[in-house]
Amino acid sequence: MATRAMSPVLLIGGSGQVGARAARALRRLHPDLPLAIAGRDARKAAAVAAEVGGPTTSTTADVGRDDLGLDRGASFSAIVALVKDEASNAVKRALADGVPHLAFSDFVSEIGPVVAHHVARPTRAPILLLGHVLGGTATLAALHLAQDLRSVDAIAIGCVIDADDRGGPASQADFERNEQIGQAALFLQDGRWTWARGDAAARRFADAEGVERLGHALPLLDVVSLAAATDARSIRVDLAARDAAPRRAGHVTELVVEVSGRGHDGAGARLRYDIVDEDSYSGLSAYGAAIATERLLGLAGGPPVGPGLYNPESLLDPARAVARLEELGPRVRRTRGVASG
Structure with a gap:
Protein backbone atom coordinates (compact mmCIF):
# COMPACT_ATOMS: atom_id res chain seq x y z
CA MET A 1 0.00 0.00 0.00
CA LEU A 134 -1.23 -8.18 24.09
CA GLY A 135 -1.74 -4.76 22.56
CA GLY A 136 -5.54 -4.85 22.52
CA THR A 137 -5.74 -7.99 20.38
CA ALA A 138 -7.75 -9.86 23.02
CA THR A 139 -10.34 -7.11 23.47
CA LEU A 140 -10.88 -6.81 19.72
CA ALA A 141 -11.15 -10.59 19.31
CA ALA A 142 -13.73 -10.70 22.12
CA LEU A 143 -15.80 -7.98 20.48
CA HIS A 144 -15.64 -9.80 17.15
CA LEU A 145 -17.17 -12.85 18.83
CA ALA A 146 -19.74 -10.69 20.64
CA GLN A 147 -21.04 -9.42 17.30
CA ASP A 148 -22.50 -12.88 16.67
CA LEU A 149 -24.53 -12.90 19.90
CA ARG A 150 -27.80 -11.20 20.74
CA SER A 151 -26.59 -10.61 24.30
CA VAL A 152 -23.33 -11.20 26.17
CA ASP A 153 -23.22 -12.60 29.69
CA ALA A 154 -19.52 -13.23 30.30
CA ILE A 155 -16.11 -12.67 28.70
CA ALA A 156 -13.06 -14.62 29.83
CA ILE A 157 -9.60 -13.99 28.36
CA GLY A 158 -6.65 -16.26 29.09
CA CYS A 159 -3.07 -15.67 27.99
CA VAL A 160 -0.57 -18.55 28.23
CA ILE A 161 3.15 -17.84 27.99
CA ASP A 162 6.29 -19.85 28.68
CA ALA A 163 7.53 -19.63 32.26
CA ASP A 164 10.90 -18.35 31.02
CA ASP A 165 9.37 -15.73 28.71
CA ARG A 166 10.40 -12.56 30.52
CA GLY A 167 9.97 -10.10 27.70
CA GLY A 168 12.32 -7.15 27.43
CA PRO A 169 13.42 -4.60 30.05
CA ALA A 170 10.30 -2.47 29.53
CA SER A 171 7.97 -5.45 30.09
CA GLN A 172 9.92 -6.50 33.16
CA ALA A 173 9.72 -2.98 34.53
CA ASP A 174 5.92 -3.10 34.13
CA PHE A 175 5.64 -6.33 36.11
CA GLU A 176 8.05 -5.09 38.79
CA ARG A 177 6.12 -1.83 39.12
CA ASN A 178 2.90 -3.77 39.57
CA GLU A 179 4.52 -5.87 42.32
CA GLN A 180 6.01 -2.85 44.08
CA ILE A 181 2.72 -1.02 44.36
CA GLY A 182 0.97 -4.23 45.41
CA GLN A 183 -1.78 -3.68 42.89
CA ALA A 184 -4.72 -6.06 43.07
CA ALA A 185 -6.28 -7.57 39.99
CA LEU A 186 -9.48 -6.01 38.69
CA PHE A 187 -12.35 -7.97 37.18
CA LEU A 188 -16.11 -7.76 36.84
CA GLN A 189 -18.00 -10.49 38.67
CA ASP A 190 -21.79 -10.76 38.58
CA GLY A 191 -22.04 -7.09 37.70
CA ARG A 192 -19.73 -5.88 40.49
CA TRP A 193 -16.20 -4.54 40.14
CA THR A 194 -13.87 -6.69 42.23
CA TRP A 195 -10.27 -6.12 43.32
CA ALA A 196 -8.61 -9.38 44.35
CA ARG A 197 -5.24 -10.90 45.20
CA GLY A 198 -3.82 -14.39 45.58
CA ASP A 199 -6.16 -17.35 45.35
CA ALA A 200 -9.16 -15.03 44.99
CA ALA A 201 -7.74 -13.85 41.67
CA ALA A 202 -7.03 -17.36 40.29
CA ARG A 203 -8.92 -19.17 37.52
CA ARG A 204 -8.41 -22.45 35.67
CA PHE A 205 -8.99 -22.56 31.92
CA ALA A 206 -8.12 -24.80 28.98
CA ASP A 207 -5.41 -23.65 26.59
CA ALA A 208 -5.46 -24.09 22.81
CA GLU A 209 -4.48 -27.77 23.13
CA GLY A 210 -7.02 -28.50 25.86
CA VAL A 211 -4.47 -28.53 28.68
CA GLU A 212 -5.79 -27.01 31.91
CA ARG A 213 -3.83 -23.96 33.06
CA LEU A 214 -3.93 -21.99 36.29
CA GLY A 215 -4.08 -18.28 35.57
CA HIS A 216 -4.22 -15.19 37.72
CA ALA A 217 -6.20 -12.07 36.89
CA LEU A 218 -4.43 -8.88 35.81
CA PRO A 219 -5.29 -5.18 36.39
CA LEU A 220 -5.49 -4.32 32.69
CA LEU A 221 -7.70 -2.05 30.63
CA ASP A 222 -9.45 -4.87 28.77
CA VAL A 223 -11.97 -5.31 31.56
CA VAL A 224 -13.13 -1.69 31.52
CA SER A 225 -13.08 -1.52 27.70
CA LEU A 226 -15.24 -4.61 27.39
CA ALA A 227 -17.58 -3.56 30.20
CA ALA A 228 -18.28 -0.29 28.40
CA ALA A 229 -18.72 -1.97 25.02
CA THR A 230 -20.96 -4.90 26.06
CA ASP A 231 -23.64 -5.81 28.58
CA ALA A 232 -21.49 -8.60 30.07
CA ARG A 233 -21.78 -8.99 33.84
CA SER A 234 -18.56 -10.97 34.24
CA ILE A 235 -15.24 -10.05 32.59
CA ARG A 236 -11.68 -11.01 33.42
CA VAL A 237 -8.19 -11.37 31.95
CA ASP A 238 -5.84 -14.04 33.30
CA LEU A 239 -2.19 -14.85 32.68
CA ALA A 240 -0.85 -18.41 33.02
CA ALA A 241 2.69 -19.73 32.64
CA ARG A 242 3.62 -23.11 31.19
CA ASP A 243 6.88 -25.00 31.56
CA ALA A 244 8.87 -24.61 28.36
CA ALA A 245 8.83 -27.75 26.19
CA PRO A 246 12.38 -29.20 26.10
CA ARG A 247 12.10 -30.16 22.41
CA ARG A 248 10.71 -26.84 21.25
CA ALA A 249 12.90 -24.04 19.99
CA GLY A 250 11.69 -20.57 20.84
CA HIS A 251 8.59 -19.36 22.65
CA VAL A 252 4.89 -19.81 21.94
CA THR A 253 2.10 -17.50 23.11
CA GLU A 254 -1.52 -18.61 23.30
CA LEU A 255 -4.48 -16.28 23.59
CA VAL A 256 -7.81 -17.84 24.57
CA VAL A 257 -10.89 -15.65 24.24
CA GLU A 258 -14.29 -16.97 25.37
CA VAL A 259 -17.56 -15.08 25.07
CA SER A 260 -20.81 -16.58 26.32
CA GLY A 261 -24.36 -15.36 26.08
CA ARG A 262 -27.47 -15.80 23.96
CA GLY A 263 -27.45 -16.32 20.23
CA HIS A 264 -29.92 -14.66 17.91
CA ASP A 265 -32.08 -17.79 18.21
CA GLY A 266 -32.29 -17.28 21.97
CA ALA A 267 -30.24 -20.37 22.82
CA GLY A 268 -27.19 -20.22 25.07
CA ALA A 269 -23.92 -20.08 23.14
CA ARG A 270 -20.23 -19.98 23.97
CA LEU A 271 -17.89 -18.66 21.26
CA ARG A 272 -14.14 -19.07 21.48
CA TYR A 273 -11.00 -17.92 19.72
CA ASP A 274 -7.69 -19.74 20.12
CA ILE A 275 -4.93 -17.49 18.79
CA VAL A 276 -1.44 -19.02 18.74
CA ASP A 277 1.74 -17.13 17.88
CA GLU A 278 5.14 -18.80 17.49
CA ASP A 279 6.90 -16.03 19.41
CA SER A 280 7.22 -14.54 22.86
CA TYR A 281 4.30 -12.52 24.16
CA SER A 282 6.05 -9.46 22.75
CA GLY A 283 4.93 -10.61 19.30
CA LEU A 284 1.17 -10.31 19.73
CA PRO A 318 -13.01 -5.97 15.42
CA ALA A 319 -13.46 -8.13 12.32
CA ARG A 320 -10.85 -6.19 10.39
CA ALA A 321 -8.43 -6.27 13.32
CA VAL A 322 -8.66 -10.05 13.60
CA ALA A 323 -8.14 -10.41 9.84
CA ARG A 324 -5.14 -8.06 10.04
CA LEU A 325 -3.73 -10.15 12.86
CA GLU A 326 -3.97 -13.29 10.73
CA GLU A 327 -2.12 -11.50 7.92
CA LEU A 328 0.79 -10.96 10.30
CA GLY A 329 1.16 -14.67 11.07
CA PRO A 330 -0.63 -15.95 14.22
CA ARG A 331 -2.90 -18.96 13.81
CA VAL A 332 -6.54 -18.19 14.59
CA ARG A 333 -9.13 -20.88 15.33
CA ARG A 334 -12.76 -20.18 16.10
CA THR A 335 -15.16 -22.63 17.76
CA ARG A 336 -18.74 -22.54 19.00
CA GLY A 337 -20.28 -24.45 21.88
CA VAL A 338 -23.40 -24.43 24.01
CA ALA A 339 -23.39 -22.23 27.11
CA SER A 340 -24.93 -23.57 30.31
CA GLY A 341 -27.73 -21.75 32.09
Whole structure:
Protein backbone atom coordinates (compact mmCIF):
# COMPACT_ATOMS: atom_id res chain seq x y z
CA MET A 1 0.00 0.00 0.00
CA ALA A 2 1.40 3.41 -0.91
CA THR A 3 1.86 5.75 2.04
CA ARG A 4 1.23 9.46 1.63
CA ALA A 5 4.14 11.76 2.44
CA MET A 6 4.41 12.29 6.17
CA SER A 7 6.91 12.73 8.97
CA PRO A 8 8.23 9.57 10.65
CA VAL A 9 6.30 7.64 13.27
CA LEU A 10 8.37 7.91 16.46
CA LEU A 11 8.59 4.55 18.24
CA ILE A 12 9.92 5.29 21.73
CA GLY A 13 11.30 2.00 22.93
CA GLY A 14 11.45 0.94 19.31
CA SER A 15 14.66 -1.02 19.88
CA GLY A 16 13.08 -3.17 22.60
CA GLN A 17 11.42 -6.55 22.17
CA VAL A 18 7.93 -5.17 21.52
CA GLY A 19 9.17 -2.05 19.73
CA ALA A 20 11.39 -3.88 17.24
CA ARG A 21 8.58 -6.31 16.43
CA ALA A 22 6.11 -3.44 16.05
CA ALA A 23 8.50 -1.70 13.65
CA ARG A 24 8.87 -4.86 11.58
CA ALA A 25 5.09 -5.33 11.52
CA LEU A 26 4.53 -1.75 10.38
CA ARG A 27 7.14 -2.18 7.67
CA ARG A 28 5.35 -5.31 6.42
CA LEU A 29 1.99 -3.54 6.43
CA HIS A 30 3.29 -0.26 4.97
CA PRO A 31 6.61 -0.58 3.09
CA ASP A 32 6.86 3.20 2.50
CA LEU A 33 5.90 4.42 5.98
CA PRO A 34 8.72 6.52 7.54
CA LEU A 35 9.72 5.22 10.98
CA ALA A 36 12.05 6.58 13.64
CA ILE A 37 13.41 3.94 16.02
CA ALA A 38 14.12 5.66 19.34
CA GLY A 39 15.83 4.35 22.46
CA ARG A 40 18.43 5.26 25.02
CA ASP A 41 21.02 3.03 23.34
CA ALA A 42 21.90 4.65 20.02
CA ARG A 43 23.72 1.61 18.64
CA LYS A 44 20.84 -0.75 19.40
CA ALA A 45 18.34 1.66 17.83
CA ALA A 46 20.52 1.97 14.71
CA ALA A 47 20.77 -1.82 14.43
CA VAL A 48 16.99 -2.22 14.55
CA ALA A 49 16.53 0.57 12.00
CA ALA A 50 18.97 -1.14 9.63
CA GLU A 51 17.14 -4.46 10.03
CA VAL A 52 13.69 -2.93 9.47
CA GLY A 53 14.87 -1.19 6.31
CA GLY A 54 12.88 1.15 4.10
CA PRO A 55 12.53 4.79 5.15
CA THR A 56 13.65 4.09 8.72
CA THR A 57 15.94 6.22 10.85
CA SER A 58 17.15 5.94 14.41
CA THR A 59 17.57 8.40 17.24
CA THR A 60 18.13 8.51 20.98
CA ALA A 61 15.18 9.24 23.24
CA ASP A 62 14.53 9.26 26.96
CA VAL A 63 11.00 9.70 28.37
CA GLY A 64 12.59 10.98 31.59
CA ARG A 65 13.68 14.19 29.86
CA ASP A 66 11.33 17.11 29.22
CA ASP A 67 12.46 17.30 25.60
CA LEU A 68 12.62 13.49 25.28
CA GLY A 69 16.26 13.94 24.34
CA LEU A 70 15.27 14.58 20.72
CA ASP A 71 16.91 16.93 18.29
CA ARG A 72 15.44 20.43 18.38
CA GLY A 73 12.95 20.90 15.55
CA ALA A 74 12.37 17.20 14.89
CA SER A 75 8.82 16.48 13.72
CA PHE A 76 6.82 13.26 13.79
CA SER A 77 3.46 12.11 12.46
CA ALA A 78 2.70 10.09 15.62
CA ILE A 79 4.36 9.29 18.94
CA VAL A 80 4.10 5.66 20.07
CA ALA A 81 5.35 5.19 23.64
CA LEU A 82 6.19 1.51 24.11
CA VAL A 83 7.75 2.17 27.52
CA LYS A 84 6.24 3.60 30.70
CA ASP A 85 5.92 7.38 30.33
CA GLU A 86 6.29 8.11 34.05
CA ALA A 87 6.71 11.88 33.66
CA SER A 88 4.08 12.21 30.88
CA ASN A 89 6.71 13.75 28.62
CA ALA A 90 5.72 11.70 25.57
CA VAL A 91 2.03 12.59 25.81
CA LYS A 92 2.88 16.25 26.43
CA ARG A 93 5.04 16.30 23.29
CA ALA A 94 2.27 14.70 21.22
CA LEU A 95 -0.28 17.23 22.49
CA ALA A 96 2.09 20.12 21.85
CA ASP A 97 2.67 18.92 18.29
CA GLY A 98 -0.96 17.94 17.73
CA VAL A 99 -0.09 14.41 16.59
CA PRO A 100 -1.55 11.03 17.60
CA HIS A 101 -0.21 9.41 20.75
CA LEU A 102 -0.36 5.75 21.75
CA ALA A 103 0.05 5.03 25.49
CA PHE A 104 1.05 1.37 25.76
CA SER A 105 2.20 0.64 29.32
CA ASP A 106 -0.44 1.92 31.75
CA PHE A 107 -2.28 -0.44 34.09
CA VAL A 108 -5.95 0.26 34.76
CA SER A 109 -5.06 2.28 37.89
CA GLU A 110 -2.42 4.39 36.12
CA ILE A 111 -4.29 6.20 33.37
CA GLY A 112 -5.04 9.32 35.45
CA PRO A 113 -2.12 11.43 34.17
CA VAL A 114 -2.86 10.71 30.49
CA VAL A 115 -6.58 11.37 30.99
CA ALA A 116 -5.82 14.66 32.77
CA HIS A 117 -3.57 15.84 29.93
CA HIS A 118 -6.34 15.07 27.46
CA VAL A 119 -8.92 16.93 29.57
CA ALA A 120 -6.62 19.96 29.69
CA ARG A 121 -6.21 20.00 25.88
CA PRO A 122 -9.10 17.98 24.44
CA THR A 123 -8.86 19.38 20.92
CA ARG A 124 -5.12 19.00 20.38
CA ALA A 125 -4.55 15.37 19.41
CA PRO A 126 -5.91 11.82 19.50
CA ILE A 127 -4.69 9.78 22.47
CA LEU A 128 -5.14 6.02 22.38
CA LEU A 129 -5.06 4.08 25.66
CA LEU A 130 -3.55 0.69 24.85
CA GLY A 131 -2.62 -0.72 28.25
CA HIS A 132 -4.50 -3.88 27.25
CA VAL A 133 -3.22 -7.44 27.25
CA LEU A 134 -1.23 -8.18 24.09
CA GLY A 135 -1.74 -4.76 22.56
CA GLY A 136 -5.54 -4.85 22.52
CA THR A 137 -5.74 -7.99 20.38
CA ALA A 138 -7.75 -9.86 23.02
CA THR A 139 -10.34 -7.11 23.47
CA LEU A 140 -10.88 -6.81 19.72
CA ALA A 141 -11.15 -10.59 19.31
CA ALA A 142 -13.73 -10.70 22.12
CA LEU A 143 -15.80 -7.98 20.48
CA HIS A 144 -15.64 -9.80 17.15
CA LEU A 145 -17.17 -12.85 18.83
CA ALA A 146 -19.74 -10.69 20.64
CA GLN A 147 -21.04 -9.42 17.30
CA ASP A 148 -22.50 -12.88 16.67
CA LEU A 149 -24.53 -12.90 19.90
CA ARG A 150 -27.80 -11.20 20.74
CA SER A 151 -26.59 -10.61 24.30
CA VAL A 152 -23.33 -11.20 26.17
CA ASP A 153 -23.22 -12.60 29.69
CA ALA A 154 -19.52 -13.23 30.30
CA ILE A 155 -16.11 -12.67 28.70
CA ALA A 156 -13.06 -14.62 29.83
CA ILE A 157 -9.60 -13.99 28.36
CA GLY A 158 -6.65 -16.26 29.09
CA CYS A 159 -3.07 -15.67 27.99
CA VAL A 160 -0.57 -18.55 28.23
CA ILE A 161 3.15 -17.84 27.99
CA ASP A 162 6.29 -19.85 28.68
CA ALA A 163 7.53 -19.63 32.26
CA ASP A 164 10.90 -18.35 31.02
CA ASP A 165 9.37 -15.73 28.71
CA ARG A 166 10.40 -12.56 30.52
CA GLY A 167 9.97 -10.10 27.70
CA GLY A 168 12.32 -7.15 27.43
CA PRO A 169 13.42 -4.60 30.05
CA ALA A 170 10.30 -2.47 29.53
CA SER A 171 7.97 -5.45 30.09
CA GLN A 172 9.92 -6.50 33.16
CA ALA A 173 9.72 -2.98 34.53
CA ASP A 174 5.92 -3.10 34.13
CA PHE A 175 5.64 -6.33 36.11
CA GLU A 176 8.05 -5.09 38.79
CA ARG A 177 6.12 -1.83 39.12
CA ASN A 178 2.90 -3.77 39.57
CA GLU A 179 4.52 -5.87 42.32
CA GLN A 180 6.01 -2.85 44.08
CA ILE A 181 2.72 -1.02 44.36
CA GLY A 182 0.97 -4.23 45.41
CA GLN A 183 -1.78 -3.68 42.89
CA ALA A 184 -4.72 -6.06 43.07
CA ALA A 185 -6.28 -7.57 39.99
CA LEU A 186 -9.48 -6.01 38.69
CA PHE A 187 -12.35 -7.97 37.18
CA LEU A 188 -16.11 -7.76 36.84
CA GLN A 189 -18.00 -10.49 38.67
CA ASP A 190 -21.79 -10.76 38.58
CA GLY A 191 -22.04 -7.09 37.70
CA ARG A 192 -19.73 -5.88 40.49
CA TRP A 193 -16.20 -4.54 40.14
CA THR A 194 -13.87 -6.69 42.23
CA TRP A 195 -10.27 -6.12 43.32
CA ALA A 196 -8.61 -9.38 44.35
CA ARG A 197 -5.24 -10.90 45.20
CA GLY A 198 -3.82 -14.39 45.58
CA ASP A 199 -6.16 -17.35 45.35
CA ALA A 200 -9.16 -15.03 44.99
CA ALA A 201 -7.74 -13.85 41.67
CA ALA A 202 -7.03 -17.36 40.29
CA ARG A 203 -8.92 -19.17 37.52
CA ARG A 204 -8.41 -22.45 35.67
CA PHE A 205 -8.99 -22.56 31.92
CA ALA A 206 -8.12 -24.80 28.98
CA ASP A 207 -5.41 -23.65 26.59
CA ALA A 208 -5.46 -24.09 22.81
CA GLU A 209 -4.48 -27.77 23.13
CA GLY A 210 -7.02 -28.50 25.86
CA VAL A 211 -4.47 -28.53 28.68
CA GLU A 212 -5.79 -27.01 31.91
CA ARG A 213 -3.83 -23.96 33.06
CA LEU A 214 -3.93 -21.99 36.29
CA GLY A 215 -4.08 -18.28 35.57
CA HIS A 216 -4.22 -15.19 37.72
CA ALA A 217 -6.20 -12.07 36.89
CA LEU A 218 -4.43 -8.88 35.81
CA PRO A 219 -5.29 -5.18 36.39
CA LEU A 220 -5.49 -4.32 32.69
CA LEU A 221 -7.70 -2.05 30.63
CA ASP A 222 -9.45 -4.87 28.77
CA VAL A 223 -11.97 -5.31 31.56
CA VAL A 224 -13.13 -1.69 31.52
CA SER A 225 -13.08 -1.52 27.70
CA LEU A 226 -15.24 -4.61 27.39
CA ALA A 227 -17.58 -3.56 30.20
CA ALA A 228 -18.28 -0.29 28.40
CA ALA A 229 -18.72 -1.97 25.02
CA THR A 230 -20.96 -4.90 26.06
CA ASP A 231 -23.64 -5.81 28.58
CA ALA A 232 -21.49 -8.60 30.07
CA ARG A 233 -21.78 -8.99 33.84
CA SER A 234 -18.56 -10.97 34.24
CA ILE A 235 -15.24 -10.05 32.59
CA ARG A 236 -11.68 -11.01 33.42
CA VAL A 237 -8.19 -11.37 31.95
CA ASP A 238 -5.84 -14.04 33.30
CA LEU A 239 -2.19 -14.85 32.68
CA ALA A 240 -0.85 -18.41 33.02
CA ALA A 241 2.69 -19.73 32.64
CA ARG A 242 3.62 -23.11 31.19
CA ASP A 243 6.88 -25.00 31.56
CA ALA A 244 8.87 -24.61 28.36
CA ALA A 245 8.83 -27.75 26.19
CA PRO A 246 12.38 -29.20 26.10
CA ARG A 247 12.10 -30.16 22.41
CA ARG A 248 10.71 -26.84 21.25
CA ALA A 249 12.90 -24.04 19.99
CA GLY A 250 11.69 -20.57 20.84
CA HIS A 251 8.59 -19.36 22.65
CA VAL A 252 4.89 -19.81 21.94
CA THR A 253 2.10 -17.50 23.11
CA GLU A 254 -1.52 -18.61 23.30
CA LEU A 255 -4.48 -16.28 23.59
CA VAL A 256 -7.81 -17.84 24.57
CA VAL A 257 -10.89 -15.65 24.24
CA GLU A 258 -14.29 -16.97 25.37
CA VAL A 259 -17.56 -15.08 25.07
CA SER A 260 -20.81 -16.58 26.32
CA GLY A 261 -24.36 -15.36 26.08
CA ARG A 262 -27.47 -15.80 23.96
CA GLY A 263 -27.45 -16.32 20.23
CA HIS A 264 -29.92 -14.66 17.91
CA ASP A 265 -32.08 -17.79 18.21
CA GLY A 266 -32.29 -17.28 21.97
CA ALA A 267 -30.24 -20.37 22.82
CA GLY A 268 -27.19 -20.22 25.07
CA ALA A 269 -23.92 -20.08 23.14
CA ARG A 270 -20.23 -19.98 23.97
CA LEU A 271 -17.89 -18.66 21.26
CA ARG A 272 -14.14 -19.07 21.48
CA TYR A 273 -11.00 -17.92 19.72
CA ASP A 274 -7.69 -19.74 20.12
CA ILE A 275 -4.93 -17.49 18.79
CA VAL A 276 -1.44 -19.02 18.74
CA ASP A 277 1.74 -17.13 17.88
CA GLU A 278 5.14 -18.80 17.49
CA ASP A 279 6.90 -16.03 19.41
CA SER A 280 7.22 -14.54 22.86
CA TYR A 281 4.30 -12.52 24.16
CA SER A 282 6.05 -9.46 22.75
CA GLY A 283 4.93 -10.61 19.30
CA LEU A 284 1.17 -10.31 19.73
CA SER A 285 1.69 -7.11 21.72
CA ALA A 286 3.66 -5.65 18.83
CA TYR A 287 1.02 -6.64 16.29
CA GLY A 288 -1.63 -4.89 18.35
CA ALA A 289 0.50 -1.74 18.52
CA ALA A 290 1.12 -1.81 14.76
CA ILE A 291 -2.56 -2.29 13.88
CA ALA A 292 -3.52 0.57 16.19
CA THR A 293 -0.82 2.88 14.83
CA GLU A 294 -1.85 2.44 11.20
CA ARG A 295 -5.43 3.20 12.21
CA LEU A 296 -4.47 6.40 14.07
CA LEU A 297 -2.67 7.63 10.97
CA GLY A 298 -5.55 6.79 8.64
CA LEU A 299 -3.48 4.24 6.71
CA ALA A 300 -6.10 1.51 7.07
CA GLY A 301 -9.70 1.24 8.22
CA GLY A 302 -10.70 4.87 7.87
CA PRO A 303 -9.44 8.46 7.76
CA PRO A 304 -6.86 9.84 10.20
CA VAL A 305 -8.25 9.94 13.73
CA GLY A 306 -9.25 13.33 15.12
CA PRO A 307 -8.54 14.68 18.61
CA GLY A 308 -10.03 12.70 21.46
CA LEU A 309 -9.38 10.04 24.09
CA TYR A 310 -9.84 6.52 22.77
CA ASN A 311 -9.78 2.84 23.65
CA PRO A 312 -8.92 0.43 20.81
CA GLU A 313 -12.55 -0.59 20.30
CA SER A 314 -13.40 3.09 19.73
CA LEU A 315 -11.26 3.14 16.59
CA LEU A 316 -10.76 -0.36 15.26
CA ASP A 317 -13.30 -2.61 13.59
CA PRO A 318 -13.01 -5.97 15.42
CA ALA A 319 -13.46 -8.13 12.32
CA ARG A 320 -10.85 -6.19 10.39
CA ALA A 321 -8.43 -6.27 13.32
CA VAL A 322 -8.66 -10.05 13.60
CA ALA A 323 -8.14 -10.41 9.84
CA ARG A 324 -5.14 -8.06 10.04
CA LEU A 325 -3.73 -10.15 12.86
CA GLU A 326 -3.97 -13.29 10.73
CA GLU A 327 -2.12 -11.50 7.92
CA LEU A 328 0.79 -10.96 10.30
CA GLY A 329 1.16 -14.67 11.07
CA PRO A 330 -0.63 -15.95 14.22
CA ARG A 331 -2.90 -18.96 13.81
CA VAL A 332 -6.54 -18.19 14.59
CA ARG A 333 -9.13 -20.88 15.33
CA ARG A 334 -12.76 -20.18 16.10
CA THR A 335 -15.16 -22.63 17.76
CA ARG A 336 -18.74 -22.54 19.00
CA GLY A 337 -20.28 -24.45 21.88
CA VAL A 338 -23.40 -24.43 24.01
CA ALA A 339 -23.39 -22.23 27.11
CA SER A 340 -24.93 -23.57 30.31
CA GLY A 341 -27.73 -21.75 32.09
